[in-house]
Amino acid sequence: MARIRSEPGILGAAVSMPCTVRIAAMLDGLGPEAQVIKAVNTVTRRAGAVVGWNTDRGAFAQAVEEAAIPVKGRSVLLLGAGGAARACADAVRTLAEKVWVAAPDLDEARTLARDLDLNAGGPTPMGGLSLLVKKVDVIINATPVGSDGKSLLFPIEWISPTQFVFDLVCQPALTPLVRGARERGARAVNGLSMLLFEGLSAVELWTGKPAAEALLRSSLERAVLDRLGP
Numbered sequence: 001m002a003r004i005r006s007e008p009g010i011l012g013a014a015v016s017m018p019c020t021v022r023i024a025a026m027l028d029g030l031g032p033e034a035q036v037i038k039a040v041n042t043v044t045r046r047a048g049a050v051v052g053w054n055t056d057r058g059a060f061a062q063a064v065e066e067a068a069i070p071v072k073g074r075s076v077l078l079l080g081a082g083g084a085a086r087a088c089a090d091a092v093r094t095l096a097e098k099v100w101v102a103a104p105d106l107d108e109a110r111t112l113a114r115d116l117d118l119n120a121g122g123p124t125p126m127g128g129l130s131l132l133v134k135k136v137d138v139i140i141n142a143t144p145v146g147s148d149g150k151s152l153l154f155p156i157e158w159i160s161p162t163q164f165v166f167d168l169v170c171q172p173a174l175t176p177l178v179r180g181a182r183e184r185g186a187r188a189v190n191g192l193s194m195l196l197f198e199g200l201s202a203v204e205l206w207t208g209k210p211a212a213e214a215l216l217r218s219s220l221e222r223a224v225l226d227r228l229g230p
Helices: 002-006 022-026 032-037 056-065 082-094 106-115 126-135 176-183 192-207 213-228
Strands: 012-014 042-046 047-052 075-079 098-102 121-124 139-143 166-167 187-189
Touching: 022 047, 032 047, 032 056, 032 082, 042 192, 056 082, 056 192, 075 082, 075 126, 082 098, 082 106, 082 121, 082 139, 098 106, 098 126, 106 121, 121 213, 126 166, 166 176, 176 187, 192 213
Parallel strands: 075 098, 075 139, 098 121, 139 166, 166 187
Antiparallel strands: 012 042, 042 047
16 A cells, blocks of 8 residues: 555556455545445555545446346345445445345444445355255355365255355356356356456446556456466
């Protein structure tokens, strides 16, 4: 933050876990969505003022729409309570019938549910996943679990073919959750599209100009596939 403030040539920065929530207190102001979600993933520097924005919410909503995942009137299980989880919760809370939030730290799940007024559903302990996973329509993983290519938060056998799974992890592209859900017959996607839409919004915030979506999409896909190679 000190460098961003001291070097005029810096347009801004991207913010990732675990800093998305606590960085808000270090900024001069917050964009409207960041104010509601209380998490920042993009920082801009304009006329000496450092402002925080949240592009996660819009990016997640676009990715869900692109993947044709039905959220309206459905029950949703959100895994995680960090900045990305907050953005996802805000995107679905007015559409879903219920939004359950499960996180290793139950107090964080309670805080998220309180801040975003999740009255239908709400926080739930990780120990209750054995029942909850089986009865919800949509499962969203907003934790880093699975980025090692091996880990899962619950046994994949709990997933049914009628469910929809969105894993925000996009590296590896075929996460254990996505792979396992597809093997069980469920529709499952990773977070690559969400990452793309985040980037498009960030570029526009930094430069004031729209980014070239087709070019950035192909570049992002190529970068991820190259990382998956030998």
